[in-house]
Amino acid sequence: MxxxxxxxxxxxxxxxxxxxxxxxxxxxxxxxxxxxxxxxxxxxxxxxxxxxxxxxxxxxxxxxxxxxxxxxxxxxxxxxxxxxxxxxxxxxxxxxxxxxxxxxxxTRSQLLKTISTRLEKQAVVDERVQQKLEDVRSTITLALPHELITPLNAIAGLSSVLMNECSLMEQAEIVEVAEDIHNSTQTLHRLVQNFLLYAQLELLVKSPERIKALRKGITHSVSMLVSDWVTQKAQEMNRATDLQLELKDAVVQVAQAKLKKIVDELVDNACKFSPSGTPIRILSRCNEHTFILYVIDQGRGMTPEQIENVGAYVQFERKLYEQKGSGLGLAIAKRLAELQGGELGIESIPGKQTTVRVVLPLAQD
Missing domain, CATH: 3.40.50.2300 (Response regulator)
Known part of the structure; x- marks a missing residue:
């Protein structure tokens, strides 16, 4: 009732x-x-x-x-x-x-018709929210274990080597195994954090007050920060020599941590899905009200269907099972941009080039 x-x-x-x-x-x-x-x-x-x-x-x-x-x-x-x-x-x-x-x-009929229309529309909204919650649960309970298995196997195997064979290993070999374990734990940590963040962002969409609070953040000296972030990420992935930067300074209406997350995920994808030795271009432009960031790589690219379904759970889960790590970082970057009042667009020629374009609001005086 x-x-x-x-x-x-x-x-x-x-x-x-x-x-x-x-x-x-x-x-x-x-x-x-x-x-x-x-x-x-x-x-x-x-x-x-x-x-x-x-x-x-x-x-x-x-x-x-x-x-x-x-x-x-x-x-x-x-x-x-x-x-x-x-x-x-x-x-x-x-x-x-x-x-x-x-x-x-x-009239009585007008009253009942208005009530019926509103309740029907709300039922549709409630159904969508419930489906979104089910999708979040499905992603965490099904896809997460699948993605965790590779770094967990590496940690288990390498730690077993250390326990059983450390007395027979040279110091350099022990350090190398320890570094591999450390890298696997870092991968594991990033996966868990990204899954939890994506779930939080999907739920945040239905909270106008939290979105309003999110949009109060401001980042100054964007060109310097973006340069530092992308350089660090490229160094981590042995792609520093492939970077080409052309950045304009701005003050952006986005909290620094959120902007860093967007940049990190886009550069991570560009490094991961393009061959070493090919350029990764990071450009930024400003117009009257917006800051525009471009991340361009010459990698495997995306099909129109994949672009259309970035962030959609059906495509997202399918990609996870077919190709480890695909889709989540881009989905997070897209949702963060949208929650900040901006947008993320993708243009791609499969096998040749991908351009990711992020538009974010400039801070207003």
């Missing part, structure tokens, strides 16, 4: 709506003003709220603003009930996140 909260200061109107809802077997709740309505919404978690605009103490706009500030009530479908229906009223309500308007006077 769907629960509907009706916030209306006119008792006769409120009672009529509640009677209609009761007759349709909804679990109907009534609130005589905005303050009571906000309290009931937080306590009862209704599936939909119908709220009058003009009320004493706290009007409908105030109710909506209050509910949208809290994660537990932010996503509840909200329908304004009003006799005042100017364009400015509609715009103000929609900017605050209202889902629909019902203008007084209204």
């Amino acid at each position: 769907k629960k509907i909260l009706v916030i209306e200061d006119e008792r006769d109107v409120r009672d009529v709506i509640l009677d209609i809802l009761d007759a349709e077997e909804f679990d109907a709740l009534g609130a005589e003003n905005g303050l009571v309505g906000v309290q009931l919404a937080q306590e009862k978690a209704p599936d939909l709220i119908i709220c009058d605009v003009m009320m004493p103490e706290l009007d409908g706009l105030g109710v909506l603003a209050a509910l949208r500030k809290h994660p537990e009530t932010a996503a509840i479908p909200f329908v304004f009930l009003t006799a005042k229906a100017s364009k400015d009223d509609f715009r103000q309500g929609m900017e605050l996140g209202a889902d629909d308007y019902l203008t007084k006077p209204f």
Whole structure:
């Protein structure tokens, strides 16, 4: 049984709506003003709220603003009930996140149709969210063990060698085995961190407040930082001599740690999927409002289908099983760019060249 909260200061109107809802077997709740309505919404978690605009103490706009500030009530479908229906009223309500308007006077059929439409749309949203949660669980429980097995096998095998044969090994051989174990642990750590980060980012998409907080970060001296990051990554992967940098400085509306993650993953992919000795070009440009970063390699490239499905779980899981390590870093970079109010695009000629283009907002004065 769907629960509907009706916030209306006119008792006769409120009672009529509640009677209609009761007759349709909804679990109907009534609130005589905005303050009571906000309290009931937080306590009862209704599936939909119908709220009058003009009320004493706290009007409908105030109710909506209050509910949208809290994660537990932010996503509840909200329908304004009003006799005042100017364009400015509609715009103000929609900017605050209202889902629909019902203008007084209204008929029984109009009320029920509005409710039905909102609940159906919310059901679709809820289904998508649930599917996303299932995808996250599937990725972690199925793909993660598959990806962990290679570094774990290396650690187990090499540590066994040290335990059983260290007395017969030269110092240089022991150091070499220890370095291989260390590299495998680093690979393992990166895999676990990336899987957890990707899961967190997918869940973050449904939290407007957390996205708003995420977008408050700022990075200064971008050209110097990007140069340091890509040089370090290329050195780690023995590709430092392949780097070609052409960077413009900027102040970007992205937290430094998030920008570094985007850059690290894109350069990691460029190094991993292009032959040693071929150039890896890192370029940046600025226009009036955006910072644009290009990462260009001459590697295996991507097909149009692979580009289209970057970040899509079906393709993501298939790639994981067919090719170790493919897809996750790029999916993280793409989602981070989108959450920051930017975008990530890919142009590729399979077997020849891939260009990844990241657009991020410049910090505004």
